[in-house]
Every structure is written in C-alpha cells, then in structure tokens.
Amino acid sequence: MNLNALIDFALVATNEGLGKASRASGRSKATLSRRIADLEEQLGVRLIERSARGLKLTEAGEMLIARTEGPLGEVIEAMTAAQEGLSTPRGRLRVAAPVLFSQLAMGRIGAEFCAAYPQVSLDVVAEDRLVDLVEEQYDVAIRINPSPDSSLVGRCFAKDRLVVVAAPGIAKPTRGAVRPVPSIVFSNFQPTHWNLDDGRLILEPVPKLWFSSFLMIRDAAIAGGGAALIPQSIAGSQLARGELVQWGTVSGVEAQLWVLHTSRRLAAPKVRAFVDFMCARYLDMSLVLEG
Known part of the structure; x- marks a missing residue:
C-alpha cells in the first residue's frame, strides 16, 4: 500500500482540484495526478472523474474519503474496503437512455439486470439530449450513432x-x-x-x-x-x-445503439456488468422493441 498516494488523494479531494492541492502542498500537479493514478491502479477502482469543470469523486472515491478520517489503522481498513467492497457489482447505477428505447425496452431490461445483480439498484432516466455523464452524475449512457468522444468508451450492442x-x-x-x-x-x-x-x-x-x-x-x-x-x-x-x-x-x-461510460482505464464493476449484460442480451445485434 502506498500511503503517500492515499495522502495525496485526500489532499486533492479536500481541495476539490489539483491546482488548489498543488498550491497547498507545494507538490506539482503532475506528481499529484500520478499518485492518484497509482492509487487507482492499486485498488482496481476509479476514484476521481475528470471533466472540463474540474474533478468529482466517484462512489469508490467518496467511500475511501469517508473511511480515512480516523487513525492509520482505519486508513488501512478503508483501502481494503474500497478494494474488496466494490469488487462485485453493487450500489446505485444511473443510466441515461433515449426516450423511445427507455419506454419500450428499459423496463424489462432493468428488472432482468437487477435480478442478475441483486446488490445493484438501477436508476434510468429517459433523455434524448446528450447528458454530461460526469457533471450530471450518470454512470452510463445509451446513445444512437454517438459522435466520437475521447472522454467516453463503450460498445455497440444493437443495430436498427x-x-x-x-x-x-x-x-x-x-x-x-x-x-x-x-x-x-x-x-x-x-x-x-x-x-x-x-x-x-x-x-x-x-x-x-x-x-x-x-x-x-x-x-x-x-x-x-x-x-x-x-x-x-x-x-x-x-x-x-x-x-x-x-x-x-x-x-x-x-x-447503432451504444452503451457508453466515462472510465477508459478502470470502470466500476457495476458499469462493466451493465455493459456486458446489454451486449449479451442482443447477441445477434438485432433490435426488436415491443409496444
């Protein structure tokens, strides 16, 4: 465990950004960013999402901060909890999906997904506009013929x-x-x-x-x-x-219908599970909507 990386992560989270954390600590933004990336790789979860407006803690990041406010023993316990507690799909998953697809398919899909992953709760919002996944705190977006976007990754799961x-x-x-x-x-x-x-x-x-x-x-x-x-x-x-x-x-x-998320390196288990679930549901890529 790299406790220096944990300390730097807490510093960035407390100061709500690399710039303020750099000025407060005297360490460069590049060093702080690298320490956080090292900590994310060590834990196997994404801790911070980056957007044009700044940084936001992920569910794992918030959990880690909440659990590291005590002495060193609690710090070690928190790192273990963040790593092991999110190793299986769990928690609330927020999904933005097109209105038509939501109305005709997402009800059944949501029920089947939660039956397969009982520790996940699903929150689906029908949106035809392009939501900002980081700023609006969505985990996943389903989009039709999405434009190339270096901040989003995912897979095409169906065609129409x-x-x-x-x-x-x-x-x-x-x-x-x-x-x-x-x-x-x-x-x-x-x-x-x-x-x-x-x-x-x-x-x-x-x-x-x-x-x-x-x-x-x-x-x-x-x-x-x-x-x-x-x-x-x-x-x-x-x-x-x-x-x-x-x-x-x-x-x-x-x-083409795509399921997209923000994390290029470390998607949360609940996100990976949903992406895999959608692709498995439409194995032949054909889309049939009843309604």
Whole structure:
C-alpha cells in the first residue's frame, strides 16, 4: 500500500482540484495526478472523474474519503474496503437512455439486470439530449450513432434500420421516377426524398400529419394516415400481423445503439456488468422493441 498516494488523494479531494492541492502542498500537479493514478491502479477502482469543470469523486472515491478520517489503522481498513467492497457489482447505477428505447425496452431490461445483480439498484432516466455523464452524475449512457468522444468508451450492442411502411389499403408506388406519397412525418420534418432499396424506389414524402414521436407516427400509419419512415424495431409485430406493409429499407442508413461510460482505464464493476449484460442480451445485434 502506498500511503503517500492515499495522502495525496485526500489532499486533492479536500481541495476539490489539483491546482488548489498543488498550491497547498507545494507538490506539482503532475506528481499529484500520478499518485492518484497509482492509487487507482492499486485498488482496481476509479476514484476521481475528470471533466472540463474540474474533478468529482466517484462512489469508490467518496467511500475511501469517508473511511480515512480516523487513525492509520482505519486508513488501512478503508483501502481494503474500497478494494474488496466494490469488487462485485453493487450500489446505485444511473443510466441515461433515449426516450423511445427507455419506454419500450428499459423496463424489462432493468428488472432482468437487477435480478442478475441483486446488490445493484438501477436508476434510468429517459433523455434524448446528450447528458454530461460526469457533471450530471450518470454512470452510463445509451446513445444512437454517438459522435466520437475521447472522454467516453463503450460498445455497440444493437443495430436498427429505417423502413417505410403503410397500411395494406394504401397502394405502393411503382418504381421509376420520384413518386410523391401522402406521408406522416416528424414535427421537425425537412423536405427530402426516401431512397429505398439502393435507389430502386425513390419517394417524395408529402406531409399530411406531423408528430413528435415514432410511436404516434407508427400508429397513424396503421390507421391509414399515409406512408411513414420509422425504425424497423418498432414495426416488427405490426408487420407480422399484417397491420402494416413494408415498402422498403432506406439505403445507406443504419442506427447503432451504444452503451457508453466515462472510465477508459478502470470502470466500476457495476458499469462493466451493465455493459456486458446489454451486449449479451442482443447477441445477434438485432433490435426488436415491443409496444
């Protein structure tokens, strides 16, 4: 055990940053940062998350600080507790997930995950905006086609496609020139063409209904409101029952769902467990959402 590293960690945590800790101790920020990294490697847990606004203690970091306010014997006990107490998934796991995926999948996923890991409690927030995992204290985010971000790591666990569907009573346009079709679209719809099956059918959507939810768009299509562009994952049951007919798949577009977290080196056991769980649940990468 490197007690100097523990002392420096407590110094940084107490001063809420490397700069203040450096001025208070006379040691360089590089030395303090290296000591904390050494302590994290020794314990096998992440103690501090770094963001543009400063530093925040992780659950393990807060636990270590709380347990090291006594004499040296308690310091040694705290290091053991931080290392062994978090070696199995436990504690509260906060997850931010897209609204549609949350509504149609996360309820069942959450119940199954907590049954597999009874020492973990799950807090899922439906968010379509890009949350800041460190500042807003999320452990994990599920995102669709995430932009590259050096501060986040994770894995793609499922894929989806966009398809054009309509009620059986609406005639599918024939191939050839661009075909205008009465359509149901998103509220922020911008004029575009739907290029289906590598250009074999090109449609020009003529909006008749605007909605802010894929579920409303799908239900309006079932009711005969027009053609609709929706994720294939939410239309599987309706296509199988004949409530909808698929006109084609949008060419060159694929939705990838990723489960992301902040720690590049030492993800908490509860985070690693959730990432592995999501990937195991969608082994073939296909996404089916019932609702």
